[in-house]
Amino acid sequence: MQSETKLTIGLLESYKNVRNQTQHLCDPLEIEDFVVQPVTDVSPLKWHLGHTTWFFETFVLVPNVRGYRLFHPKYPYLFNSYYISAGERWTRANRGQLTRPTVKEVFEYRAYVNEHMEQFLQGELSQEVADVVILGLNHEQQHQELFLYDIKRILGDNPLYPPYIETPKSVKKVEKKSDWLNVDEGIYEVGFEGEAFHFDNEKGRHKVFVHEYQIASGLVTCGEYLEFIKDGGYENHLLWLSEAWDWVNENKISAPRYWEQQDGGEWWHYTLSGFERVNENDPLCHVSYYEADAFAKWKGLRLPTEQEWEIACKMYSPNVLAEANFVEEDHFRPIQTSDFDFFGNVWEWTSSPYVAYPYYSPPEGALGEYNGKFMVNQMVLRGGSFGTPRNHIRATYRNFFHPHLRWMFSGIRLAKHI
Incomplete structure (x- = not known):
């Protein structure tokens, strides 16, 4: 014992x-x-x-x-x-x-x-x-x-915009060059392997074939998304899935959650430190899958599949780095880092529906209801956010939300075929 x-x-x-x-x-x-x-x-x-x-x-x-x-x-x-x-x-x-x-x-x-x-x-x-x-x-x-x-x-949503924390922690400025990370065509293994804790939806380690692709070295920034807005991205139906276009029009969506344009000029947004000007260099946050997909199309690119995301993460950022932005840092917002940001800052939408891996079997009893019963009509996100505990995340972690939701800390990483 x-x-x-x-x-x-x-x-x-x-x-x-x-x-x-x-x-x-x-x-x-x-x-x-x-x-x-x-x-x-x-x-x-x-x-x-x-x-x-x-x-x-x-x-x-x-x-x-x-x-x-x-x-x-x-x-x-x-x-x-x-x-x-x-x-x-x-x-x-x-x-x-x-x-x-x-x-x-x-x-x-x-x-x-x-x-x-x-x-x-x-x-x-x-x-x-x-x-x-x-x-x-x-x-x-x-x-x-x-x-x-x-x-x-x-x-x-309170017109007083009360802050959750009065004084945000200072953030050092980082010069970050956008680049593309290459992944060769081949057969790779995805899914959890080992004895450490993992959720049941990560189980069923299996082989997948991917064609050669590239994935962005960093997250889409607020400045990049502003260009999409200025170019009429929310008015161009050709960029949007049919269901997404209905969502945009029915809900009068014209910007990410918490964003407001002041008198047709500067963009501001609510943060957990209060109402602030949008920093164009910060990672984008609070977009739905619908918006992520439309932005990718506007760029002539696409979202990665969850398998592509996991393969690239294990290849280029196998360990969580010290500078990654998690909840323990008490920033309570996305920040600029010199890391690839595969871990922390914002959850990253993938183009993959949330479904069971091969060989998946939920546990018996009430705890078997934890993940498996939700495997329908949701999309997978990867990587964690500034609200995620550092010891809670890993490359195989599968988060999932309905495609129209955006109150969570969600952002975008782009990919492309070679």
Whole structure:
């Protein structure tokens, strides 16, 4: 049991670190910020706090701690998200209707579960239980990023443009040359391999054939996208997929999310530091797949497939570099780096639909609902963002969203055939 005891010690430290990071993200907020739900895609911040706590209570404490008492008998109903196997749940669209439990009570819930989890993690765990704890930690890290998406949506639509952080960290200027990275034609392997943590949708390592291609050495910048806007990109139906063109017109889309043009002149945008002029050198953020695809066509280029992205990442940026922009840096925005930016800054749209890899098989039970049930009508993004924890990302990580969404930290990297 010695190895299991060592594993438990590491898990206890990891548990505290992840839960403390969530608290760190809460620290700049006012009590009123925790209760708002402007649209269905956004959850009240207090719901994120309750849901990530519910995960540990439901999947770790209840089945493994004899005599454990729920903090509140109705909380499983309120804080379950989409796990049908775990019981009934309050509807997503109505999460903002609940003034109770209060924010104070939700933090008390977290403290209660933390106390029991920390006590539990001081004992010996089977590998099976440890794996569920590790999944729960990665689950909370995903919600930390969603937490930032949602608070930006909540604050960014407020006409006062209140900042999440008052004073942004200084960023050094970087001279960055745009270039193309070449990948030879051949057969490559994609998908996760090894013993470290990974989500089930990364499994099914398999061979793929790719023709020779090139992928951009950096991300599309705000300045490059401004040229698309100035050239009438949002008015040219030839650039847009049919469904995308309907989306543009029905929603009167004319710029990335949070962008506004002041009196027909300069472009400004809401950032987590408040309302600012658009910096043309910064990586573009908050575009949908529809916009990414139209921009690529305007450039006479294309988006990479997720396989092409992964192959190029492993070839040119196999390790996460120290200067990569993740949530621990507390920039809370995309910044200029001298890196290829395969990791961090913004999630990168690919042209690949979110489907199962060969040999994919979801786990049994409620945890099998984590990824597999969403493999329809969504597109894959790769690489992480400034809201992603550094130890959460890897080259095989597959994020996914519906093609019209853009409140998340999403951007563009281009590719082309040779």
